[in-house]
Amino acid sequence: MTDLTFAGPRTRVSRYPDAERQPTLDTWQDAPHSKWAFAHVSEYVPTAVIRQTPVDRAGTSNLAALATVGDIGARLEASHTDAFLVVRDGERIAEYRRPGFGERDGHLLMSVSKSLCGIVVGTLIDDGLIDAAETVSVYLPELADSAYGDATVQQVLDMTVAVDYDENYRDERSHVQAQDRIAGWRTRLATDPENTYDFLLQLRKSGSHGRRFQYCSADTDVLAWLIESVTGSRYADVLADRLWQPLGCDHDASITVDAAGFAFANGGISCTAGDLARVGRLMLAGGRIDGRRVVSADWVASTMAGGDVDAVQDLIIQDVHPNVSYRNQWWSTGNERGNVYAVGIHGQYIWLDPPTSTVIVKLSSCPEPVTADWNALHATLFRDVCAAVG
Known part of the structure; x- marks a missing residue:
């Protein structure tokens, strides 16, 4: 447990031991x-x-179970795959790692990190520490005048907060690039807020909440701050206590932090493919793994059912999944198989296939952020893999 001093259970983490400021x-x-x-x-x-100990970096290709998937090895290489793992009913049935990437190597998850944050919030809802129907300002009065003050926690989880926020990954003027700079991922500008706490305070409303889905990375960081407030612990510690350790993961994960120690919840987690597959197993098993309850069956069922399809408009992913929606920081395809997934912008995935009890983990380093072509490529690949194992 992190040794910090707090002014109260619902107050921003503000002081280190014997120190007046961060x-x-x-x-x-x-x-x-x-x-x-x-x-x-x-x-x-x-x-x-x-x-x-040394890490085996020779790479591996154990894809015999996917022999009916045409040119599977070539497809993985062409889609810049670093690691690929297929787990059915808790058993590894296929695996690939590129040369130079070891089994115990961690890989940046990008926005798959958001879905892990969603599970942590789910455990706190289960324990009565968070009421998803309450507004954010109930837990974080500091954000009362921001875009999030009158948004409910559920609206933040589902990204239906109306916030003036630009998620353009290639525009240096965008909010998402500013967050990268504040997180230490890019060179800071003199005009940037000092840390993520200060950045979130400055975001303003752009309309009425709850009407339309707006993908916004800052939403997840608000959830991380909320987690810190209700637990009195750093987000990384809560992630370990409420998810990583109960999952029985084999290796440590990591998360990047900014100058104030704020963990980059929206995209900063790194972990192994094997440990990430345990997250998928947890979801398919209704919140249990290896006999342990981690999060409630009700929370998982709500997540797997998906969100408001009508709230999603003008997304490139709708070309591939017309009935796509977003619930509790997870994507739902809305297709007949009930596929639900977590995704990062450079091809990081947890793909869940309920009919075959299959989890697919794909860790990639695609050279560009997700495009319509990459969405279609991955959806087709996952469909073919599930058909082969099912």
């Missing part, structure tokens, strides 16, 4: 900040893993 990149080495920071250096300086 440490920064310039002050983390100085007392009293050093007491905390020396044990959490990765929150201020990029770090690399020093491995205890």
